[in-house]
Amino acid sequence: MIKDKVYDIVVIGAGPGGIASAIEAKLAGIEKVLVLEKADNHSDMIRKFYKPGKRVDKDWQGKKFEFIGNVTFEECSKEEYLEQMDKKIEEAGVKDKFLYNHHVYAVAKNSDGLFEVGADKEHGVILAKKAIIAIGRMGKPNKPSYRFPPKIRPRLNFNLDKVQPGEKVLVVGGGDTAGEYAYGLVDMDIGCDVTLNYRRPEIVRMNPTNKSILLKYADEGKLKLKLGVDIESVEPYEEEGVTPPKVKVNYKDGTSDIFDRVVYALGGTSPVDFLKNSGIEVNEWGEPKYNPDTMETNVPGLYTIGDVVTSQGSIALAFNHAYLAVQDIAKKLKG
Numbered sequence: 319m320i321k322d323k324v325y326d327i328v329v330i331g332a333g334p335g336g337i338a339s340a341i342e343a344k345l346a347g348i349e350k351v352l353v354l355e356k357a358d359n360h361s362d363m364i365r366k367f368y369k370p371g372k373r374v375d376k377d378w379q380g381k382k383f384e385f386i387g388n389v390t391f392e393e394c395s396k397e398e399y400l401e402q403m404d405k406k407i408e409e410a411g412v413k414d415k416f417l418y419n420h421h422v423y424a425v426a427k428n429s430d431g432l433f434e435v436g437a438d439k440e441h442g443v444i445l446a447k448k449a450i451i452a453i454g455r456m457g458k459p460n461k462p463s464y465r466f467p468p469k470i471r472p473r474l475n476f477n478l479d480k481v482q483p484g485e486k487v488l489v490v491g492g493g494d495t496a497g498e499y500a501y502g503l504v505d506m507d508i509g510c511d512v513t514l515n516y517r518r519p520e521i522v523r524m525n526p527t528n529k530s531i532l533l534k535y536a537d538e539g540k541l542k543l544k545l546g547v548d549i550e551s552v553e554p555y556e557e558e559g560v561t562p563p564k565v566k567v568n569y570k571d572g573t574s575d576i577f578d579r580v581v582y583a584l585g586g587t588s589p590v591d592f593l594k595n596s597g598i599e600v601n602e603w604g605e606p607k608y609n610p611d612t613m614e615t616n617v618p619g620l621y622t623i624g625d626v627v628t629s630q631g632s633i634a635l636a637f638n639h640a641y642l643a644v645q646d647i648a649k650k651l652k653g
């Protein structure tokens with residue numbers, strides 16, 4: 319239905335911020351809008367984290383908020399709030415703008431200045447003139463199903479932040495992030511001994527560029543590939559004077575190996591990684607830098623709203639942010 323179409327706005331996340339963005343865009347006369355949501359319904363964070371019957375406050379945590387845009391809500395229970403949102407989406411005529419079960423990992427600007435937001439067989443490449451990131455703060459990277467023994471947890475990571483020069487590192491995963499972490503570590507030239515482990519015998523989920531760099535580096539002996547075998551468990555490898563202990567990785571084929579660090583790239587993203595991967599500058603608390611009058615980030619045309627910009631967010635604040643972002647976008651699309 320939307321194959322290779324260029325949208326005016328693509329919104330990532332269908333929480334309060336994403337819903338308000340879609341409605342504000344409609345009211346501003348912007349029709350070509352798509353909201354991509356990883357869950358199978360809107361307001362997923364609220365469905366999952368609010369207790370049944372919880373009162374939804376407007377002035378959340380005592381902070382007074384005035385609505386500045388067109389989207390508002392009446393204080394009520396969780397269930398009534400969700401009904402209010404269903405009704406607002408329906409009445410604004412934006413129900414068909416929401417695409418569920420669609421996880422986005424980053425928003426990248428291509429050489430035509432358009433934002434490219436993932437691509438899959440069904441929907442083709444999703445392109446947009448402007449993008450609004452409304453992913454909240456609750457995102458988490460996926461974890462493997464086996465246990466992480468507490469002793470070695472500091473050595474089990476989900477990004478490269480903690481990798482030290484000279485370490486023996488295992489990167490686990492077969493997607494683009496795993497590939498980029500593995501060859502990225504080689505490119506950093508900090509003396510790391512890098513292995514990539516993927517449970518399938520072939521790399522099938524990586525884009526062709528990442529795949530070819532990875533395979534070339536493997537051919538040249540710059541990194542090792544351990545393909546076609548999954549990890550059974552990880553356990554501490556005790557050595558005198560080494561704390562925390564190194565990680566003994568036990569594979570399902572009965573082999574094992576010792577690593578200083580294991581970096582998991584199994585899909586799912588933390589909000590900070592999402593922002594960084596999209597080229598947005600973040601401060602020491604992982605909050606994006608943005609213009610508070612327009613919500614635009616350092617990447618022109620890319621906006622961040624709601625909880626992802628602040629740890630003191632609320633529904634009303636997310637609604638207000640959406641209004642500011644869409645007003646700015648409407649002005650720029652016209653101009």
Ligand SMILES: Cc1cc2nc3c(=O)[nH]c(=O)nc-3n(C[C@H](O)[C@H](O)[C@H](O)COP(=O)(O)OP(=O)(O)OC[C@H]3O[C@@H](n4cnc5c(N)ncnc54)[C@H](O)[C@@H]3O)c2cc1C
Nearest residue numbers: 331333334335356374375378422453454624625631632633
């Ligand atoms: C327990 C609890 C109680 C609260 N009570 C109140 C209250 O009474 N009143 C109030 O005003 N505020 C309350 N808040 C805060 C309020 O819920 C948030 O400020 C608000 O939901 C923020 O909206 P958002 O759209 O920025 O983010 P979220 O509500 O977190 O929505 C983000 C959406 O993006 C989706 N998403 C995330 N990552 C991706 C991705 N990579 N690809 C695609 N989709 C993605 C998520 O599934 C989610 O649907 C409460 C918060 C909590 C945790």
